[in-house]
Amino acid sequence: MKVAVVGTGVIGESWARLFLAHGHEVVATDPAPGARPRLLDAVTFVDDPAAAVAGADFVQENGPERLEVKHELLAVLDAAARPDVVIASSSSTLRPTDIARGAPDHPERVLVGHPFNPPHLVPLVEVVPGERTSETAVDAAMAFYTSVGRTPLRLRAELPGHLANRLQAALWREAYSLVERGVATVADVDTAITEGPGLRWAAVGPIAGQHLSGGAGGLGHVLEHLGPGTEALWADLGSPTMTPELAERLVTQVTDAVTDPDALLARRDAVIRAALEARRSG
Amino acid sequence: MKVAVVGTGVIGESWARLFLAHGHEVVATDPAPGARPRLLDAVTFVDDPAAAVAGADFVQENGPERLEVKHELLAVLDAAARPDVVIASSSSTLRPTDIARGAPDHPERVLVGHPFNPPHLVPLVEVVPGERTSETAVDAAMAFYTSVGRTPLRLRAELPGHLANRLQAALWREAYSLVERGVATVADVDTAITEGPGLRWAAVGPIAGQHLSGGAGGLGHVLEHLGPGTEALWADLGSPTMTPELAERLVTQVTDAVTDPDALLARRDAVIRAALEARRSG
Numbered sequence: 001m002k003v004a005v006v007g008t009g010v011i012g013e014s015w016a017r018l019f020l021a022h023g024h025e026v027v028a029t030d031p032a033p034g035a036r037p038r039l040l041d042a043v044t045f046v047d048d049p050a051a052a053v054a055g056a057d058f059v060q061e062n063g064p065e066r067l068e069v070k071h072e073l074l075a076v077l078d079a080a081a082r083p084d085v086v087i088a089s090s091s092s093t094l095r096p097t098d099i100a101r102g103a104p105d106h107p108e109r110v111l112v113g114h115p116f117n118p119p120h121l122v123p124l125v126e127v128v129p130g131e132r133t134s135e136t137a138v139d140a141a142m143a144f145y146t147s148v149g150r151t152p153l154r155l156r157a158e159l160p161g162h163l164a165n166r167l168q169a170a171l172w173r174e175a176y177s178l179v180e181r182g183v184a185t186v187a188d189v190d191t192a193i194t195e196g197p198g199l200r201w202a203a204v205g206p207i208a209g210q211h212l213s214g215g216a217g218g219l220g221h222v223l224e225h226l227g228p229g230t231e232a233l234w235a236d237l238g239s240p241t242m243t244p245e246l247a248e249r250l251v252t253q254v255t256d257a258v259t260d261p262d263a264l265l266a267r268r269d270a271v272i273r274a275a276l277e278a279r280r281s282g
Numbered sequence: 283m284k285v286a287v288v289g290t291g292v293i294g295e296s297w298a299r300l301f302l303a304h305g306h307e308v309v310a311t312d313p314a315p316g317a318r319p320r321l322l323d324a325v326t327f328v329d330d331p332a333a334a335v336a337g338a339d340f341v342q343e344n345g346p347e348r349l350e351v352k353h354e355l356l357a358v359l360d361a362a363a364r365p366d367v368v369i370a371s372s373s374s375t376l377r378p379t380d381i382a383r384g385a386p387d388h389p390e391r392v393l394v395g396h397p398f399n400p401p402h403l404v405p406l407v408e409v410v411p412g413e414r415t416s417e418t419a420v421d422a423a424m425a426f427y428t429s430v431g432r433t434p435l436r437l438r439a440e441l442p443g444h445l446a447n448r449l450q451a452a453l454w455r456e457a458y459s460l461v462e463r464g465v466a467t468v469a470d471v472d473t474a475i476t477e478g479p480g481l482r483w484a485a486v487g488p489i490a491g492q493h494l495s496g497g498a499g500g501l502g503h504v505l506e507h508l509g510p511g512t513e514a515l516w517a518d519l520g521s522p523t524m525t526p527e528l529a530e531r532l533v534t535q536v537t538d539a540v541t542d543p544d545a546l547l548a549r550r551d552a553v554i555r556a557a558l559e560a561r562r563s564g
Contacts, residue, residue, distance in 0.1 A: 010497065093511055116478045117495055124478035151477040157465040161515045164474040166460070167453050169515045171488055174452035183439040190487020192446040195433040196398045196406035198483030203553035204546055205472020205480070206453055211536045212547055213399055215292065220533045227524050229375055233443045233451045239516070242509050251502045254493045264486055265494055271485035271560045278556035279549065 002027060004053040005043075006077065007062030008035045011090050011115060015060050016043050018120040022148040027052045049073065050080035057082075058144050060113065062090040067098055074102030074110065086141050088113030088127075092165060095158045096130030108134040113141055113152075114162055121272045123151040126162045167206075177238025179253065180246050186253035202275040284309060286335040287325075288359065289344030290317045293372050293397060297342050298325050300402040304430040309334045331355065332362035339364075340426050342395065344372040349380055356384030356392065368423050370395030370409075374447060377440045378412030390416040395423055395434075396444055403554045405433040408444045449488075459520025461535065462528050468535035484557040 003019045005012050008030040016026045017040060026043045029052035030036075036045045046052045053059050059081055063073050070089065077087055087110050089099050100110035112128035119125075125145045129138050138154060145152040155163055178184035184192075200209055207219070214221040223230075240246060258264055285301045287294050290312040298308045299322060308325045311334035312318075318327045328334045335341050341363055345355050352371065359369055369392050371381050382392035394410035401407075407427045411420050420436060427434040437445055460466035466474075482491055489501070496503040505512075522528060540546055 116482075122478060122481055124474060126474070151473065153470060153473050153477070155466070156470070159460075159465060160518045163460070163466055163470060164478040166456055166515065166519065167471070167475060168479050168488065169512060170452045170456035170519055171449050172492070172512070173516050173519070174448055175488060178441075178445070178448070183441060184437070184445055186487075186489045188435060188438070188445060189449070190490050191433065191435050192406060192408070192449060193483050193487045194485065195435070196404060196446040197450050198480070198485075198487070199404055199554045199557055200398075200550060201475050201480030202484035202557055203476065203480075203550040205468075205475045206450065206457055207468045207532065207536050208472050208540050208546065209550075210454070211540055212543055212550070218533070218543075219536045220529070223524065223529045223532065227529070230451060230454070231524055233448065234455050234521070236442045237448065237452055237455070242505065242513055247502070247505045247509070250489065250505065251500070254489050254501045258490050258493055261494060261500075264490065267561060268482060268485040268491075268494070270563070271557050272481045274556040274560035275481055275484055275553050278553045281552070 001025070001057045002055055004029070004056035004059045004081075005062065006030075006049055006052060006059060006073065007064075007090075008032075008038065008045075009062060011117065011119060012060070012062040013038065013040075014117070014119045015062065015090070015115065016040060018148055018150075019060075021120065024148075027056060049076050053077050053081040053085070053087075056085060058140075059085060059087045060090065061087060065091060065093050067094060067102075070094065070099050071102030074099065075104075078103035078105050078110075083109070085109060086111065086137050086144070088141055090115055092162070093160075096128050096133060097158060098130075100130045100132055107132040109137045111137055111141055112162070113145065115150075116164065118269070119150075121269060121276075123149065123276075124164060125150045125152045126155055126164065127152045128155045128158060128162055130158065173240065174237050176242070176246065176250065177240040179250060180240040181238065185257075186250060187257040190257065202271075203279065283307070283339045284337055286311070286338035286341045286363075287344065288312075288331055288334060288341060288355065289346075289372075290314075290320065290327075291344060293399065293401060294342070294344035295320065295322075296399070296401045297344065297372070297397065298322060300430055300432075301342075303402065306430075309338060331358050335359050335363040335367070335369075338367060340422075341367060341369045342372065343369060347373060347375050349376060352376065352381050353384030356381065357386075360385035360387050360392075365391070367391060368393065368419050368426070370423055372397055374444070375442075378410050378415060379440060380412075382412045382414055389414040391419045393419055393423055394444070395427065397432075398446065400551070401432075403551060403558075405431065405558075406446060407432045407434045408437055408446065409434045410437045410440055410444055412440065455522065456519050458524070458528065458532065459522040461532060462522040463520065467539075468532060469539040472539065484553075485561065 100107040116122040211219040382389035398404040
């Protein structure tokens with residue numbers, strides 16, 4: 001299969017790596033100067049986005065997160081790609097219905113296929129249909145992502161942040177609030193997750209985890225016994241304001257905490273690989 | 283060293299297993315009928331809590347989460363344990379200052395040492411001093427937990443839910459809200475975490491993760507470019523009400539999703555072990 005990767009920043013490059021690893025031919029394009037030399041040897045790079053998608057069987061678009069830029073790009077892709085080919089946008093912030101307005105000819109093949117960094121390791125792809133997306137396009141995208149070893153999750157609604165980023169944002173909000181209040185540091189927050197619940201979340205989701213913690217009574221027991229405490233705790237959670245002072249405090253503290261970003265990235269990838277391997281064996 | 287485990291439910295039993303694995307002598311006590319036969323052979327079980335802590339060098343208390351019960355128990359433990367011995371409570375919901383009021387003789391040796399299930403695998407122990415807790419007791423608890431392979435995190439304030447459970451509660455709130463709105467199922471939420479950010483959180487904390495995602499600009503770049511979007515997203519997050527209907531929906535959906543709890547527990551433990559091993563090697 002020939003897959004077009006439109007936009008070859010960090011996410012596009014990682015997608016390209018994934019598609020190549022699964023035996024696909026990859027044609028890439030990116031208007032940014034210097035984009036070409038960063039890419040893997042096996043990728044065909046073309047300057048013209050129309051040429052990149054002309055013979056493609058699947059298009060993964062990773063352009064800037066600005067609607068007017070997406071619309072300009074989509075108009076070109078929609079005109080050049082075969083009408084039956086899915087155009088999946090990696091957008092994390094835009095609604096597929098809005099993106100698809102840039103493809104007046106075939107809006108039914110436009111959807112969001114939102115990956116998590118790095119896409120060649122993290123399996124989740126949020127597949128979000130817009131109002132005009134066809135079932136055929138959704139099915140094709142689900143099948144394609146599954147074929148390259150991903151776990152596509154079809155969302156039931158268009159929501160700001162899709163799904164996983166909403167859950168992350170909720171956690172970040174309380175984390176930032178604790179730092180704002182001065183009752184925890186960035187290092188405290190990160191340690192609390194990586195040494196605690198984060199280790200479980202690589203295997204068991206947050207609600208299934210509560211279910212397991214309830215013993216024979218499961219989640220019903222948990223909600224009955226901890227329910228009132230949980231609502232009191234919710235009421236105590238914070239709502240930080242992202243002032244320049246808070247931003248500076250966060251940046252200072254995280255820079256102190258992450259002394260070797262490359263080593264942490266390598267550790268991240270090693271742990272993800274080990275967790276995935278343990279899941280496959282289990 | 284002799285360690286007293288007071289209360290031998292799920293958490294107490296897991297603590298006992300950890301202490302035994304590190305070569306300590308464990309004396310356990312629990313008023314519940316049938317508590318003794320569940321325990322590991324190597325644990326000495328005594329009916330009298332005073333006798334259990336009389337010769338102990340560290341006391342880990344895992345009684346019911348009710349202040350009056352803690353106070354009755356603490357009075358006995360405080361009178362019977364050597365005055366220099368730390369009494370650490372596994373409490374997830376009570377403040378150490380409140381718990382210590384049950385130990386009028388030596389409140390300075392009372393603190394919270396809150397583990398994460400299962401404590402013999404998950405390293406985090408939140409160490410929370412109360413208003414009257416001595417630095418000596420905090421230092422002793424930090425050293426003891428470190429000696430049994432845990433990662434003690436000393437908290438800077440007494441907060442409802444300590445630290446990690448506040449972060450979890452924030453995530454659960456949004457998860458329940460999405461289920462309440464009918465825009466996601468329990469399985470969707472759990473998949474979004476275990477296939478996505480959960481895999482990263484086993485290695486890299488939520489704020490360090492944002493820092494890494496910002497490339498050379500780090501968290502400063504992320505806050506500058508995504509900051510306004512993040513605040514808009516925060517404003518869109520939900521505040522569910524835990525009605526009987528919502529509880530029933532959550533329980534029904536999680537029961538459908540978790541068809542084999544024993545297999546999931548085994549998978550959880552295998553993944554935690556694999557992630558910890560990969561971190562040690564990395």
